[in-house]
Amino acid sequence: AQSVTQLDSQVPVFEEAPVELRCNYSSSVSVYLFWYVQYPNQGLQLLLKYLSGSTLVKGINGFEAEFNKSQTSFHLRKPSVHISDTAEYFCAVTGYSSASKIIFGSGTRLSIRP
């Protein structure tokens, strides 16, 4: 079974500042990892995913994440945030098997201050 922990429920940052949203996972098997973003009154949109290969993954809207197997982490980063990045961000994990379920973290609300 897998589990996901998003360490911060809320992260306030100033516009144009860098941001890191933290995600740690637990699993006894190899995993796929995802970051999704949810804007108000919307569904989720995939930001990026790690399936295999390079541990640094680049996604949409200037976001990137680094898979760290030894620390079981998959932190999301952006060097300079914009007001439009205000949203809730979810980290998710699933196993390789088609029988694996997807587990979401509790979410991190990113609020950008002008």
Next chain:
Amino acid sequence: KAGVTQTPRYLIKTRGQQVTLSCSPISGHRSVSWYQQTPGQGLQFLFEYFSETQRNKGNFPGRFSGRQFSNSRSEMNVSTLELGDSALYLCASSLEGFNTEAFFGQGTRLTVV
């Protein structure tokens, strides 16, 4: 191409009633999964259907059920509604499952009174 469509967008039901929610996936996608989102419990996986078969199931009571049709459209049914079933229900479709990109609909906001 058209995205994932969920209908209706908003629904108000009374305790004890039942409700059916619909999800039309992106054309060509065979996997449809359902999620319940609430402020208290967050985003929880309900079930996944692949080629008309339930392939995965979350930890929800039997009052929550679903099905998938031959055109990949899916429905979710909740019987004997409880106040705690009030939530945003999200549907996602993907080509093969969770290891391929999932596209989410805008959700159905269910309020049970």
